Amino acid sequence: MDDELAISVRGLRKAYGDNVAVAGVDLDVRRGEVFALLGPNGAGKTTTVEILEGYRHRDAGEVFVLGADPAHPDADWRSRVGIVLQGTGEFDELTVAEVIRHFSGFYPDADDPDKVIERVGLAAKAKARTHTLSGGQKRRLDVALGIIGRPELLFLDEPTTGFDPEARREFWELIRDLAAAGTTIVLTTHYLDEAEALADRVGVIAGGRLVEVAAPNRLGNRQEALATVSWRTPEGTLESAQSATPTAFVADLAARYGGEVPGLTVTRPTLEDVYLTMIGHAR
Amino acid sequence: MTTTTKPAAPVTATRSRRPGAGALALRQGRLEITQFLRSRESVVFTMGFPIIMILIFASIFHGEIGGGVKFTQYFITGMIATGLMTVSFQNLGIWIPVERDRGVLKRYRGTPMPKWVWFAGKVIMVVVIGIAETALLLAFAVALFDLDLPGTAGKWLTFGWVAVLGVIACTLCGIAISSLASTARSGSAVVTPVSLILQFISGVFFVFTDLPTWMQQVAALFPLKWMCQGLRAVFLPESFGAQEPGGSFELGRVALVLGLWCVIGVVVCLTTFRWTTKRDG
Numbered sequence: 001m002d003d004e005l006a007i008s009v010r011g012l013r014k015a016y017g018d019n020v021a022v023a024g025v026d027l028d029v030r031r032g033e034v035f036a037l038l039g040p041n042g043a044g045k046t047t048t049v050e051i052l053e054g055y056r057h058r059d060a061g062e063v064f065v066l067g068a069d070p071a072h073p074d075a076d077w078r079s080r081v082g083i084v085l086q087g088t089g090e091f092d093e094l095t096v097a098e099v100i101r102h103f104s105g106f107y108p109d110a111d112d113p114d115k116v117i118e119r120v121g122l123a124a125k126a127k128a129r130t131h132t133l134s135g136g137q138k139r140r141l142d143v144a145l146g147i148i149g150r151p152e153l154l155f156l157d158e159p160t161t162g163f164d165p166e167a168r169r170e171f172w173e174l175i176r177d178l179a180a181a182g183t184t185i186v187l188t189t190h191y192l193d194e195a196e197a198l199a200d201r202v203g204v205i206a207g208g209r210l211v212e213v214a215a216p217n218r219l220g221n222r223q224e225a226l227a228t229v230s231w232r233t234p235e236g237t238l239e240s241a242q243s244a245t246p247t248a249f250v251a252d253l254a255a256r257y258g259g260e261v262p263g264l265t266v267t268r269p270t271l272e273d274v275y276l277t278m279i280g281h282a283r
Numbered sequence: 284m285t286t287t288t289k290p291a292a293p294v295t296a297t298r299s300r301r302p303g304a305g306a307l308a309l310r311q312g313r314l315e316i317t318q319f320l321r322s323r324e325s326v327v328f329t330m331g332f333p334i335i336m337i338l339i340f341a342s343i344f345h346g347e348i349g350g351g352v353k354f355t356q357y358f359i360t361g362m363i364a365t366g367l368m369t370v371s372f373q374n375l376g377i378w379i380p381v382e383r384d385r386g387v388l389k390r391y392r393g394t395p396m397p398k399w400v401w402f403a404g405k406v407i408m409v410v411v412i413g414i415a416e417t418a419l420l421l422a423f424a425v426a427l428f429d430l431d432l433p434g435t436a437g438k439w440l441t442f443g444w445v446a447v448l449g450v451i452a453c454t455l456c457g458i459a460i461s462s463l464a465s466t467a468r469s470g471s472a473v474v475t476p477v478s479l480i481l482q483f484i485s486g487v488f489f490v491f492t493d494l495p496t497w498m499q500q501v502a503a504l505f506p507l508k509w510m511c512q513g514l515r516a517v518f519l520p521e522s523f524g525a526q527e528p529g530g531s532f533e534l535g536r537v538a539l540v541l542g543l544w545c546v547i548g549v550v551v552c553l554t555t556f557r558w559t560t561k562r563d564g
Contacts (some may be wrong), residue, residue, distance in 0.1 A: 001463035053393065055559065085393070090385050092320035094314070103313050105302055106394040145390070 004155050005064070006031045006184040007052060012046055012061035019045040023208035025061070031152075034179045036199035036216075037188040040279055044208040045188040046086065046157055053083050053155055056224060060194070066153055079107050082151030082183075084142045088160050092131040096122050100129060100144050107149030119177075120144045121170060135162040141172070147178065154178065156187040160194060166182040172197055192271045220274030229253070232263035307480075312407025319374075319408055329374055330416045333366035334423050340488075342429050348490070353430040353521060359420075360514035361487035366416050367446060368453050368478060368507055371409045376464075376474035377459030383560055384467035392558045402458065402552075409454050410447075417446070431518075438517045441534065445513030448541040452506045455548025463556045481507045484519045492526055499528055508545045513537040 007029035020074045023042045025243060033037040040044050050056045052065050054073035063070060068077050091099050100117055117126050120140040132142060139159065142266035146154055156175075160168045175198055179185055189195055195202045196216040203213040212219060229249050230240035243249040246266050253261045269277075302310065319325050320519050337359065344354035382388055391401055424430035460477070464470040482488060484498045485508040491499065502508040516532035517521065524531040 055392070075395040075397065076391070081393075083393040085389065086384065091318070091387065093318045098314075098317070102310065103394060105307065105310055106396040110397075149394070184441070 004030050004032070006066060007035075008064045009052070009061075010062040011047065011064060012051065013050060013059045014056065014257060015059055020208055024050070024060075025208075025210050026207070027203060027210060027213070028152065029184065031184050032182050033200050034175070034181070034194040034198050036187045036188070036202045037186065037205055038190065038192065038202050039188075039205035040190060040193045043205045043279070045205055048205065049155055049157055049186065049188055053081065053092060055077075077101075079109075079149055080152045082146040082154040084146035084154070084156045084159055086161075090130055090138070091228055093129065095127050095129055096133070096141055096144075097126040099141065100148060101147050102110075104148050109117065109150055111150050113148065115150050116144050119147075123144065136164065136167045139163065139173075143174070147183075151183065153184045153186070156185065158188055158190070160189070160191065168194070195203055196271055204275060204278050211278045218279060219271060220269070222269055222271070222274055224270050225274075228267050230263070230265050230267075231261045234262075238263070301476060303399065304400070307396070308385050308403035308407065311396075311400050311404030312411070315408035317413055319412060323375065325378075329370050329412065330419060332369055332417065333362045333420045336365070337362045337420065337424055337428075344410070345500070350520065350522065352523070355430060356518055357490065357515070359424050359430055360518050361482075361485075361511050362415055362420060363446070363514055364449065364485075364507060364510040365482050365487045366420055367450050367510065368481070370413045371450050371464055372455035372457040373474050373478050374409070374412075375405060375454060376460045376478075377470040379458060379461035380464035380470035381467040383461070383557065388558045394489045405458065406451070409450060413446070413450050435516050441513065442517045445510060445537060445541075447515070448508060448538065448545065449510035449513070452541050452544035452548060455545060455552055456506070459548050459551035459555065462557050465560070468538055481505055484508075486511050492528060503528075503540075506541055509537045509540045513541075 054070035147216040227246040
C-alpha cells in the first residue's frame with residue numbers, strides 16, 4: 001500500500017467499437033501534486049480522465065483513485081473528488097448563488113458558498129441567472145461546483161478553454177492556491193503554457209498512449225538537448241550550429257569576430273518544439 | 284511490469300453537516316419547482332393547457348349529457364386526467380432529455396447526491412405542480428361552468444388516490460420514456476404523439492363509450508383511460524357507472540392497472556435510465 005498516491009493506473013484500455021481511445025496507460029499521481037495531461041484533441045485525455053472520475057467503464061486495466069476503484073463510486077468517495085467537466089450542466093433558470101448553495105448541500109464538509117463565490121471571482125454575479133453569464137464566467141461557476149465540497153482531488157478538464165488572457169492568469173492563481181492548500185489536481189489541457197505554469201509533472205498523451213511523463217522543464221530531455229547557436233556572417237548570410245557547449249562555442253565565435261558577433265542567438269527547444277516532436281512520433 | 288503499489292484505503296468521514304436524506308429530497312424538490320416556475324413556457328403550457336381545453340369544450344358542448352348532468356361535468360374528468368399527464372409524463376419526457384443533453388444529469392452524478400434524491404425531486408415537483416394545476420382548473424370550472432365538486436368525503440378520497448396513483452404511474456413512464464430520446468430536441472417528438480394519441484383514444488375529448496370498441500380496448504392497456512374512469516366515479520352520479528364498458532366504474536381495476544403501470548415504470552426506469560447521453564459513453 002502506498003499512501004502517497006492519489007491515483008494509480010496500470011494498463012488502462014478503452015475502445016469505442018474499433019476506435020481505441022486509450023491503449024494501455026500507466027500513470028501515478030502523488031498526493032498534493034498538480035499533474036497535467038497534455039495532448040491534442042482526440043488523444044484520449046477526456047476518456048482517461050472520465051474513467052478516473054467514475055463516469056466511464058474501462059475495458060481493461062487496474063485503476064485506483066483515492067484508494068478505491070472509480071468504476072464503483074460510492075457517496076463517500078464522490079464527496080472527496082471534485083470534478084470540473086468540459087462545459088456542461090447549465091441551470092438556466094437559477095442564479096449563481098442558488099446553484100452553488102444547492103450543491104453545497106450534497107457534501108458532508110462543504111465550503112461556505114459565499115466564500116467560494118468570492119474565490120472564483122463571481123461575487124458581482126452571485127444574483128445573476130446563470131444563462132446571463134459569459135463563457136468564462138460559466139467556467140468559473142463550473143470550478144466553484146468542483147471545489148464546493150472541499151475535494152482532496154480535483155479534476156479539471158480543459159478548464160480555461162474560452163478564457164481571455166487575464167481570466168486565465170486569475171484562474172491559474174486559484175489553482176495555485178488550491179494546490180498550496182494540499183489539493184491534488186489533475187488537469188487536462190492543450191495549452192502548453194498552462195501545463196508549464198501550473199504542473200509539477202506533465203504527461204503527454206497521444207494516440208491513446210502516455211508518451212512521456214516528466215517535469216515541464218525536463219520533458220523530452222529539454223535541458224540536455226543541444227542548443228542552437230546562430231549568427232550572421234560578414235557577408236550577411238545566416239549561419240547556425242548545434243552545440244552541447246554553447247558558451248564555449250560563443251566564446252570561440254567572439255574570438256573569431258574579434259568582439260561582437262552579429263545577429264547572435266542561442267536557443268534550446270521550447271516546450272512546444274518538444275511536444276510537437278512527441279505527438280508527431282506517436283501518430 | 285507488475286506492480287503492487289496501491290493507494291491508501293479511503294479515510295472514513297467522521298463529521299457530516301450534510302442535510303438528512305429527507306431534507307435533501309425536499310430541497311431537490313424545491314429546486315425543481317423553482318426551475319419550473321421560472322421557465323415561462325412550462326408554466327403557461329403545462330398549467331394553462333387544461334384550462335384552455337375546458338374553455339373550448341364548454342363553448343362547443345352546451346347542455347346535458349343526460350340525467351341532468353352537464354357536458355362540462357363529464358369532460359372535466361378528462362381535463363383533470365390529461366392535466367396530470369401533461370405535468371408528469373409530458374413534462375418529464377420532454378425536459379429530462381434536455382437536462383441530459385446539457386449535462387445537468389452528468390453534473391449531479393459527479394456529486395455524492397444519492398441517485399434517488401434526484402428522482403424524488405422530480406416527483407415532488409410533479410405532485411406540487413399537479414395539485415396547483417388541478418386546483419386552478421377546478422376553480423375555473425366552478426366559477427365559469429357551475430361544476431359540481433364531489434359532495435362526500437368518500438368521493439374526495441377516491442379523487443385523491445386515483446390522482447396520486449395516476450401521477451406516480453405517469454411520472455415513472457415519463458422518466459422511462461425520456462431515455463428513448465437521443466437528443467434534447469427529440470424529447471418532444473417522442474412524447475407529444477404518444478400523449479396526443481392516448482388523449483384521443485382514452486375518452487378525454489369524447490365520451491369514452493362512443494369510441495369504437497377496439498379503440499376502447501387499446502386504451503384500456505394504458506393508464507390515462509383508467510385515470511379518466513376513476514375520476515368519472517368522483518364527478519358523475521353513481522348511476523352513470525352502468526354506462527361504463529365494464530358496467531361499473533370498476534375502481535378496483537383502476538387501482539390494479541395504475542399500480543401495474545407504476546411497477547412497469549419503476550422496472551423500466553431502473554434498467555434503462557441514462558445519466559449521460561449516448562455519445563458520452
